[in-house]
Amino acid sequence: MIKIPPYLKPSQTIGIVCPAGSMPLSKIENCIHQLQAWGFQVNCGKTLGKRSSYFSGNDEERCTDLQLMLDDPDIHAILCARGGYGVSRIIDNLNFARFKKYPKWLIGYSDITVLHAHVFRNFHIASLHAPMAGAFNDVNGAAYVATIHKALTGEKMVYTYTSSISNKTGIAEGALVGGNLSLLTHLLATPSTMNLKNKILFLEDIDEYIYHIDRMLVQLKRSNLLAQLAGLIIGSFSGMKDTKLPFGKSVEEIIKEHVAGYSYPVCFDFPVGHTHANVALKHGVLHSLEVKKYAVKLVEIRG
């Protein structure tokens, strides 16, 4: 059974850290103000605005900052300010002993996929795949950012949307897991790999060559991770690049090809990924997915 961290009450505290890439404080201000406007207190970690070449501090500094947040009983959720790259370098140095006893919401996406997968695989704890600090600066993103507040305060998540691409219809029920495709394949065979059997898997990616997307899907397939899904949700694959000789297929066509032999529903265009259309998803939590040709409904199931 999945453990769901306690939902947040007004005046509880959200810690903000940068466990991966560096981010200037000025770009986190809107996020801080909005969290406060929602009635939360904000605790800024030492890694905010810090920089050690690419990273927001060296491995020890990033690890220590996140560790303090994990262990601090006065912090009720942890929002990662940005992704980039870096959680893989520190994940095995984090001590989750206290977090296991007193889970709290971990919030983020992209490189933070490592964190979501790791706590789901090892501790069966739910987390929040959601926009990060940068999204609070995007005027088009307000409605999506607002879903973080809904999720954290315990609203039952219901998402309906219309896809522009025809879906593979069907209904499914299962724990909702996933994230960035490159990171998920990068985690294969490590102690953070998730078992995807009977799961509703969601995928997104950015700035990859189309043939890389194909190769990663073949890899998932050859690792027997695609065959036993309950359902598949395809988010945005933004900034895709092609080779000089074009690959000849779109990401959607590639996915349709690889799931052709499976009977589970597959929906496209889901608002998750590296664009402003990125809703908060309760990672690890049971959901139902209803996919019609163009209409999609994802609903959290309450126990």
Added chain:
Amino acid sequence: MRRKKFIRSITLAGAALQPFFAKSMIPYKQTGIQDDLLQNKPITSKPPYLKAGDTIGITAPAGYILPEEILPAVTEMKSWGLQCKIGATIGQRDFTFAGTDEQRVADLQAMLDDDQVQAIMCARGGYGLIRIIDRLDFSKFIKKPKWLIGFSDITVLHNHVYQNFKMASIHSKMCNSFPDVFAQADSQQQETILSIRDALFGAKINYAIPFNVRNKLGKAEGPLIGGNFKTLESLYGSKSSLVPDQALLFLEDTGEYLYSIDRMFWNLKRSGRLENLAGLILGGFKIKPDDAGEEFGKTLEDIVLEKMKEYNYPVCFDFPVGHQKNNFALKHGIKHLLTVSDNNCSLIEAV
């Protein structure tokens, strides 16, 4: 050694013990049957070396190539006394591929099964083998093995036949790297091309490696396995996956950001693949420059060596293998001796 025997005994004891060991097991070993196959077959099989009059088949299992682009290779290999059989995929095209999956499978399968073909050279890499590898039938190949030749995307083939059948193959340049006029090519280009001939005709591998001050010194012996790093990563979790215990692992890559190389090394480490190596060989890494403001701040050597702190095996950089002119033929899967010292770095095929 004790550890190795311990792991072996787990495998032999079979499923009954698995729940007990589930937590301590190295994750990457959970996936396949290949471990059992490897343990039952301790020595790599070598296909017969070539002799004058033998035939080399040329096929394109991945990217598309024009017939005229393989002509220099055909001319040169004919001068070695070989005949060339040109596969149907040469000149065939389906977007970036040398034909559809079905067409590429059919061509490579025909070469694998053809008694008149003694070795198969892939015309070029690109992308495509992983899409077809599970559709190939190796039953005839196992009985009558032949040398498979190539690198880059062909890393899939090398690792698949090694992990599943413990079969040796040749990691080397392909048809698209042969100089237009051999006699006019520079000496390094000539030497690398001739190293393919030498390997195919049975000469022992013996390469001097340029010294890099950041090498970790030592001597090690083990089967030489590896290839293109990104391609190797795409095999993890599958039955072609890299199991480099007690091996000399060689890696090369092109067009990757430093952060991506770092991430790939973390995957190797976190999946337990670095701890039992015999030695590590880094070939050429054509690194994609960092985007402005996203400078990674570590060199390739930094990235590798920070993962090596708790290990004692030798590590050498700048080995002449990779997406570069200086890319010598290697016998994948065959036991070699790696020596890394201040005044002598070499890779020598074991007797």
